[in-house]
Amino acid sequence: MSTLEITVSVNGNSYTETVEPRVTLVDFLRDKLALTGTHIGCEHGVCGACSVLLDGVPIRSCLMLAVQADGREVTTVEGLTQEDGTPGILQDAFRDAHAMQCGYCIPGMLIASEALLRDNPDPTLDDIREAIGGNICRCTGYVQIIEAIQLAAERLREANR
Amino acid sequence: MSSTNLRYVSRKRTVREDKRFVTGKGKFVQDVALPGTLHVAVVQSPYPRAEILSIDATEALAMKGVRAVLTGDEIAAHCDAIRFGLKLPEVKWYPLAVGQARYAGEWVCAVVADSPYIAEDAAELVEVDYEPLDPVIDPEEAFEETERLVHPGNGSNVLYHGHFHWGTVDEDFAAADETLKFRVRWGRSSTVPIETFGALARWDEGTEILDVWASIQMPNFVELLSSTLRIPLNSVRLNQDVDVGGSYGVKRGIKHSVLVGYLARKLKRPVRLIEDRLVNMTSGDAHGPDRIFDTEVAFNKDGEIRSLKIRALDDAGAYPGRAPFQLAKPISAIVGPYTINSVKYEAISVVTNKTGQVPVRGFGQSPTNYMVESAVEKVARHLGMDRIEVRRRNLIPADAFPYRIPSGSDYDSGDYQTVLQKALDAADYDNLVRRRDAARAEGRLAGIGIATCLEPGGGNNIFEYLMNPSAEITTFSEGAELRVDPDGLITGVVGTTTSGQGHETLVATIIGEELEMDPDEIRVVHADSLNSPITRSPVASRMAIMLGSSTAAAAQKVKAKVMAIAAHNLGKPVEDLEYAEGTVFEKGDPANKLSWKEICFIAHKAYHKMPEGMEPGLQAQHVFQVPGGGQLPDEHQRVQIYPCFSFQAHVPYVEIDPKTGHVSVLDYVIGHDCGTQINPDIVRGMVIGGLAHGIGAALYEKFQYRPDGQFLSATFADYLMPSVYEIPMVKDVEHCTPSPLTSHGQKGSGEGGYLGAPAAIASAVNDALAPLGHCIDELPMRSHLIEALINDGNTNA
Numbered sequence: 001m002s003t004l005e006i007t008v009s010v011n012g013n014s015y016t017e018t019v020e021p022r023v024t025l026v027d028f029l030r031d032k033l034a035l036t037g038t039h040i041g042c043e044h045g046v047c048g049a050c051s052v053l054l055d056g057v058p059i060r061s062c063l064m065l066a067v068q069a070d071g072r073e074v075t076t077v078e079g080l081t082q083e084d085g086t087p088g089i090l091q092d093a094f095r096d097a098h099a100m101q102c103g104y105c106i107p108g109m110l111i112a113s114e115a116l117l118r119d120n121p122d123p124t125l126d127d128i129r130e131a132i133g134g135n136i137c138r139c140t141g142y143v144q145i146i147e148a149i150q151l152a153a154e155r156l157r158e159a160n161r
Numbered sequence: 162m163s164s165t166n167l168r169y170v171s172r173k174r175t176v177r178e179d180k181r182f183v184t185g186k187g188k189f190v191q192d193v194a195l196p197g198t199l200h201v202a203v204v205q206s207p208y209p210r211a212e213i214l215s216i217d218a219t220e221a222l223a224m225k226g227v228r229a230v231l232t233g234d235e236i237a238a239h240c241d242a243i244r245f246g247l248k249l250p251e252v253k254w255y256p257l258a259v260g261q262a263r264y265a266g267e268w269v270c271a272v273v274a275d276s277p278y279i280a281e282d283a284a285e286l287v288e289v290d291y292e293p294l295d296p297v298i299d300p301e302e303a304f305e306e307t308e309r310l311v312h313p314g315n316g317s318n319v320l321y322h323g324h325f326h327w328g329t330v331d332e333d334f335a336a337a338d339e340t341l342k343f344r345v346r347w348g349r350s351s352t353v354p355i356e357t358f359g360a361l362a363r364w365d366e367g368t369e370i371l372d373v374w375a376s377i378q379m380p381n382f383v384e385l386l387s388s389t390l391r392i393p394l395n396s397v398r399l400n401q402d403v404d405v406g407g408s409y410g411v412k413r414g415i416k417h418s419v420l421v422g423y424l425a426r427k428l429k430r431p432v433r434l435i436e437d438r439l440v441n442m443t444s445g446d447a448h449g450p451d452r453i454f455d456t457e458v459a460f461n462k463d464g465e466i467r468s469l470k471i472r473a474l475d476d477a478g479a480y481p482g483r484a485p486f487q488l489a490k491p492i493s494a495i496v497g498p499y500t501i502n503s504v505k506y507e508a509i510s511v512v513t514n515k516t517g518q519v520p521v522r523g524f525g526q527s528p529t530n531y532m533v534e535s536a537v538e539k540v541a542r543h544l545g546m547d548r549i550e551v552r553r554r555n556l557i558p559a560d561a562f563p564y565r566i567p568s569g570s571d572y573d574s575g576d577y578q579t580v581l582q583k584a585l586d587a588a589d590y591d592n593l594v595r596r597r598d599a600a601r602a603e604g605r606l607a608g609i610g611i612a613t614c615l616e617p618g619g620g621n622n623i624f625e626y627l628m629n630p631s632a633e634i635t636t637f638s639e640g641a642e643l644r645v646d647p648d649g650l651i652t653g654v655v656g657t658t659t660s661g662q663g664h665e666t667l668v669a670t671i672i673g674e675e676l677e678m679d680p681d682e683i684r685v686v687h688a689d690s691l692n693s694p695i696t697r698s699p700v701a702s703r704m705a706i707m708l709g710s711s712t713a714a715a716a717q718k719v720k721a722k723v724m725a726i727a728a729h730n731l732g733k734p735v736e737d738l739e740y741a742e743g744t745v746f747e748k749g750d751p752a753n754k755l756s757w758k759e760i761c762f763i764a765h766k767a768y769h770k771m772p773e774g775m776e777p778g779l780q781a782q783h784v785f786q787v788p789g790g791g792q793l794p795d796e797h798q799r800v801q802i803y804p805c806f807s808f809q810a811h812v813p814y815v816e817i818d819p820k821t822g823h824v825s826v827l828d829y830v831i832g833h834d835c836g837t838q839i840n841p842d843i844v845r846g847m848v849i850g851g852l853a854h855g856i857g858a859a860l861y862e863k864f865q866y867r868p869d870g871q872f873l874s875a876t877f878a879d880y881l882m883p884s885v886y887e888i889p890m891v892k893d894v895e896h897c898t899p900s901p902l903t904s905h906g907q908k909g910s911g912e913g914g915y916l917g918a919p920a921a922i923a924s925a926v927n928d929a930l931a932p933l934g935h936c937i938d939e940l941p942m943r944s945h946l947i948e949a950l951i952n953d954g955n956t957n958a
Contacts, residue, residue, distance in 0.1 A: 022278065037185020038190040039406070041355040042438040046877035049355050077185035085683050091183035097176055098842035101661030101850060102404030103182025104356045110183065127886050136877070138355055139661050140846055141853030141914075142885040 006070035011034065011079030019066045024096050026050045028066035029076060037107050041136070042074040048135030051108035052076050058115045077107035080114060089113055089159060093152035094145075101139030108135050121157050123149070169673045169680050170905050171838050174272070176666045177681075178404075178659070187404045190359040190376045191435055194575055197362065199228055199423065201434040202280035204270040204287045205444060206262030209514040209870025210296035210309075213262060213289060216270060221283040226275040229428060230287060231420070233257035233269065240423060241389050243415055245481045247321060247629050251314030252512070254480040256416040256423075262291065263311055263479035264514050266443030266871050273432060280595050280831040296514035296870040300453065300476035311512040321485040321628055325492065325798055327567035328503030333468035337459035341543055345535045346939040347919075348526035349451035349476070351521050352854065352863035354660075356406020357436035360418045362425040370691075371426065374400045375418050378408035378660050380637070380698045382415060382623075383690045389419045390426070397422075399690035405660035409854070409915075410520040410700065412660065413446045413482065437896060442875040447519035448864050450487050451476040454532040460540050464554040466499060469536065472507040473529070480517035485510035487518070487525030490701075492568045493802035494526065494615040497533040498577045499555040504567050514870050522854065523616075523912040524701065527919055530614045531940065533958055534542035534920035538927065542936075546625035548611050548924070549585070553578065559898075560662055565690060569799025572615070572806045573908075574898045575834065582612060584810040587894040593814055593828075601932060606817040606951075610925025613810050614917035616835070617803030618702035618909025621790030624802055635791050638784050639707035640694030643672060643715040645779040649761040651678060651745070653685040653706060656693025662911060663843045664704055668712050670839055671904065675716035677742040695784050702909025704806050705839055706900075711785035713904035718781035726763055726954040727755045729772040788902035805900045805908040807835040811852070817929050822948030824860055824926055829889050833913060834896040837906035845893055848914045853888045855918025860927075863885070863941050876937030 010033060017032050024043075029035045041049030043062045050061040052159070053075035061074075062119045080088050087095065090113055102108045107131055116123055116131035123131070128149050137145060181187050206213075218230035230304045233255055242253040255257065270287050274280035298310040303318040311318055334340060360375040371392060375382075377399075387394040405412055415432050424432040436445050457470040467909040477484035488508040495504050522529075543553040557564050559576040566572065593609055600607035622637040642654040653668040665685040673680035688694075694711075697703075720740065727745035728735045733754050739748050743757030763770045764779040771777065787804055794800035814828040831852055836842045861881040865873040899906025919940055926947070927936050937951050946956040 003878055020278075028670075030191075035185070036189075036196075037187075039189070039356070040191070042877045043436065044878070077183075084244060085184070087180065087183055093647055094183045095179040098176050098179060098846055099338075100179060100182055101663070101846055102354070102356070102407040103178070103187045103661070104189065104354070106182050107185050125890075132885050134884075136355060136882055136884060138353060138409075138854065138882065139850045141849040141851075141883075141888050141891065143849045143888070143891050144842075144846055146885070146890065158267050 006067055008069045009073040011075055021065065021067050023066045024062055025064040025066050025069050026061035029061060035076050035078055039104055039107055041105065048108040048112065049105050051111040051135065053111055053115060053129050058111050069082065077110050080110055089155050090117065090152045093155060094148045097144050097147035097151055099145040099150035105135060105137045109137065109145055113152065117153055117156060122154060123153055166785060167674060168677065169670045171841065173841055174670065176840065176843060177669060178663055178665055179903050189257050189356060189406050190361060190374050190403050193361055193374045193403065193624035195361065195363055195431040198431040198433050199275065199428060200280045201424065201432060202272045202277065202284040203268040203440060204272065204284045204289065204565060206258060206265060206267045206269050206291070209263055209265040210292045210294040211291040212294065214292055215259060215290040216867065217288040218829060220286040221272055224279065224283045226279040227272065227283045229273040229424065231257065231271040231424060233259035236423060240419060241391060243389050243419065243481065246625055246632065247481065247485060249315060249320060252312045252320065252481060254869055255604045256420040261447055264516050265870055266516060268444055273424055273428065283810050296606045298515065298868060298870045299868055300451065300474055300511050300513055303513045304509060309512060309829055311756055318511045319509065320481050320512060321508065323508050323628060325506040327604055327799060330468050330503040330505045332472065333503045334459040337467045338461045340457055340459045341539055342457045343539055344938060345454050346752070346938050347450060347452040347531060348917045349448055349864040350858045351447055352411045353447065353880065354407030354409065354412065357416045357438060357441040358412060358417055359435040361431060361433040361818040362418065362423050363431040364422040364426040364429065366429065369396055371397050371399065372400060372504060373418060373421055373422065374403050375414055375699055376403065376405050377408065377414050377658060378405060378698060378700065379415065380411040380700060385415050386418055386422060390422050395691065401656065401658045401687040401689055401693065403658060405658050408660040409522040410524065411446050413519050427540050437754065439875050441763060442880060442955050443872055444516060446519040448478060448516045448518050450518060450525055452528045456532055456536055457534045458540060460614035462543060462544065464540065464551040466501050466540060468503045469501060470505040474509045474511065474513065476513050477510050478515040478517040478887060479512055481512070484518035484627060486624055487520060490524040491529035491629055492624060492627065493527050493617045493620065494806065495568050496566050496710045497530060498557055498613050498615050498808060500557050502567065508627050515866060516872065522851065522915045526617065527855065527916045530916050531920045531923060532923065534612045535938065538924055542886050543926065552581065552611065552613060553761055566782065569804065570801055573804060573900045573902055575806060575808050576896065576898050577613065577808050580808055580832045580834050580896045581810040583894045583896055584812050584830050586810040587832065587892055588830040593779065597814065601818060606819055606929045608815050608925040610811065610813040610815065610927025610928065612917050612921035613808070614809040614913060614920065616702055616809065616840055616909055616913035618805045618807060619706035619787060620701045620703065620803040621787035623790065623794065623800050627794060627798060635793060636787055637697045638786050639696055639711050640784040641668065641708055641711040641715045642694045642782045642784060643719055645719060646766040647761060649758045651683045653683060653712060654688050654694060655685065656688055656690065656696035657699050658687065659699065662699055662704055663840060664699065664708060666707055666843065667705060667839050671709055671712045672716050674715055677721060678802040694782055694897040702911045705892070705907040706903050706909060707785050709839060709907055710904040711783045714783035714785060717779045718783060719779060722759050722779060725772055725775065726760050730755055730770055804902050807833065807908045807910060807913050809833045809913045809917045811917040813921050813925045815929055817926065817947060819951050822944035822946065822951060824858055824944065824947065826889050826922065827889045828888065830894065831891060831914065832894045834894065834898050835910040835913070836900045836908040837897060839907055845912045847911045848893055849891045851912060851914025852891060853883055855915045856888060856922055857883045857923035858918040858940060860941050863944065
């Protein structure tokens with residue numbers, strides 16, 4: 001099968017790689033770049049586990065080809081940590097609220113929450129529901145996830161005061 | 162146990178597993194990369210029942226990068242059939258169909274290639290010639306059927322048919338004021354973790370060990386792999402340091418693992434099978450109980466429920482797995498939390514041409530609880546009594562524990578009336594009734610649900626004997642190991658995978674509690690199966706009970722050795738010494754002391770300072786026996802199956818859109834008592850998460866088949882799981898009645914939310930429909946059924 005060379009910025013690092021045109025973005029991130037934090041749940045765009053930010057907007061990396069990300073900026077869950085690798089404010093809030101159990105959907109939840117909080121420092125319950133409405137969590141029943149996002153918003157407001 | 166005496170147990174503390182998950186550093190089976198790994202794709206039968214006439218893989222094998230195509234005939238020639246616990250030698254279960262495909266989606270061939278992309282392309286090139294046969298889809302037809310047999314050699318479609326008779330049922334029915342008969346149906350749904358199943362196997366020719374990484378939660382996994390592959394048990398090494406992306410019972414994966422294990426040995430390369438979602442839903446370990454209850458209840462005019470006659474017919478699908486035993490666990494709480502005097506229970510498990518059933522959260526208890534609660538609701542409605550009053554009339558009183566139920570369980574402890582009252586208070590029940598009635602006055606359909614449930618935890622597997630007396634299994638023990646190194650640092654060793662229950666936090670918290678050490682300084686590792694303490698895996702709400710108690714006992718053994726070493730060196734008897742945060746000192750002379758580090762150094766390196774004959778080092782193992790286990794059933798088939806019983810009371814509030822039948826769960830209060838909570842955040846998460854799962858089972862989730870056996874729910878657009886929009890901000894209230902049987906009074910908490918919510922939602926929906934004179938007796942109560950009932954008077958939408 002023919003291949004194409006693409007250059008993608010992921011979490012601030014530029015990668016130039018050769019890929020088959022049919023390779024999905026999530027497989028590219030996981031298999032080529034070894035960024036295994038992004039998870040595959042349904043591969044048909046419903047569960048949201050594979051969410052990443054593409055030029056700042058949350059998208060399903062299972063529904064996109066790697067070649068479509070050529071020349072664009074991707075942020076994965078690994079990109080939400082601080083420079084020294086410690087968890088960021090949002091990630092810490094998820095820990096403190098125990099907003100997870102098995103952890104599998106959490107990278108997608110964090111990406112959806114990150115996108116929300118970048119634009120909206122004081123989200124209502126409805127705003128939060130809308131932001132994570134396309135992400136399925138089977139473990140938590142969402143209550144602790146909502147509490148985590150509320151906690152993160154409060155801490156971010158505090159930090160930016 | 163009073164929580165005021167506790168340092169770490171029951172305290173709000175960060176869950177240690179969470180750090181790796183929020184940073185994207187969890188290690189799931191898909192993340193395990195071995196050089197040279199080959200990938201499997203499966204060829205699936207399009208027919209629910211068909212003879213396999215021929216398989217032609219020539220074109221697939223000619224594709225570049227394809228390494229092998231495996232058929233059922235080959236695997237059957239080299240492997241045993243997978244055992245499933247019943248003595249039915251003609252029901253043969255292999256990873257690939259042998260001779261006949263028995264459900265739409267069954268795996269017929271496995272294609273092995275250099276990448277999953279190539280394997281999937283090549284799978285499309287395999288030509289299979291089928292002769293379709295008339296399938297048997299309806300379980301009641303399957304039970305009677307003599308011609309359409311899923312496993313012809315078995316002579317019928319019946320896997321199990323048993324009768325249990327506990328107590329004076331006929332006398333109680335004769336003496337009761339009234340009786341009612343009803344049918345309720347639990348639809349085929351399941352747990353559907355967001356991670357599909359995956360397995361990776363590597364045969365090490367040098368050591369002759371089969372290394373396996375798998376996304377599993379399964380007792381006897383290694384034993385089954387060994388026996389099926391015909392290799393010694395100590396030649397299989399399950400690597401348990403992988404995170405499992407959700408399971409709640411279903412992550413069994415034995416057929417997947419047999420397949421990759423066989424292929425890895427044959428091809429001398431690591432082989433990996435990661436299900437995609439379609440494979441998972443059609444043919445993985447995905448489907449759960451599918452059950453029809455025909456029940457008769459005997460009761461008095463004052464609401465006292467005296468006796469039950471239950472017939473449960475369960476559709477196992479094409480291969481039994483553990484399906485029949487999901488009819489057996491409910492024996493342990495067959496009367497729920499009520500003082501029902503006697504029970505007849507007829508349990509039937511049949512095969513049909515559907516995907517096989519696997520264990521689901523609660524192992525059959527949730528459908529049974531829905532049936533028991535339906536009985537209570539129907540009695541109340543029949544008598545014109547308040548539903549809560551009928552429950553209060555029948556709940557086991559707090560002073561009656563330990564309480565023996567007709568089937569032989571001793572419920573360990575509880576205060577059901579108080580928990581129910583706490584839930585009602587938290588729901589502000591009188592106001593809730595006013596809110597409902599005001600909504601009704603405005604023409605809306607509004608309802609309040611009430612349900613209680615028991616959560617049996619920590620069982621001993623004796624239900625297997627109840628169904629198969631050749632299986633003399635009377636324990637289901639769990640081990641823990643604790644090692645202290647020469648630097649005095651502590652490592653807890655567990656022998657299981659974890660799928661979100663927080664076992665590392667559990668073990669560190671309990672070691673910390675026992676040894677008065679900061680849990681954050683304690684490491685916990687998941688040893689592989691050749692290195693680990695005994696385990697039966699984290700099923701049956703058992704790890705807080707079993708692993709918690711074994712960990713506490715191992716820590717106490719270490720502490721006893723520390724005290725003995727200190728006594729020898731301080732020249733005082735142990736009774737004169739005190740232990741505080743690792744330091745041991747003389748009660749009357751605190752300056753006469755040894756530090757933890759000094760004691761650890763002596764234990765490891767200064768043998769001349771050890772008591773005579775004492776074993777060097779500082780470590781301990783403990784295997785905890787199931788409390789109340791170790792017995793075979795008596796002549797009336799009465800036996801203790803589970804030691805600990807948690808309790809919950811559910812109070813949801815719903816409104817229904819009469820135009821669409823859509824049910825909105827607007828509020829939900831749950832009162833729960835799981836004894837002492839080891840980590841309150843973990844308990845709360847599992848309680849609410851289980852409840853959300855139960856809302857799904859009650860309203861949305863169904864693996865739907867067409868009458869001709871074609872499967873219709875293979876995607877998340879067809880099988881609907883609750884999103885954040887379907888789950889309200891649940892209010893949880895706690896109560897603590899410690900178990901007398903466990904190290905810190907803890908009980909199970911992973912299943913109760915799911916065991917009570919379906920019954921509670923059914924109660925709420927039926928309360929909302931009551932003014933119209935309607936009642937729905939099947940789950941899920943999907944919106945189109947409700948809409949049809951409201952607008953057409955029946956559910957035949």
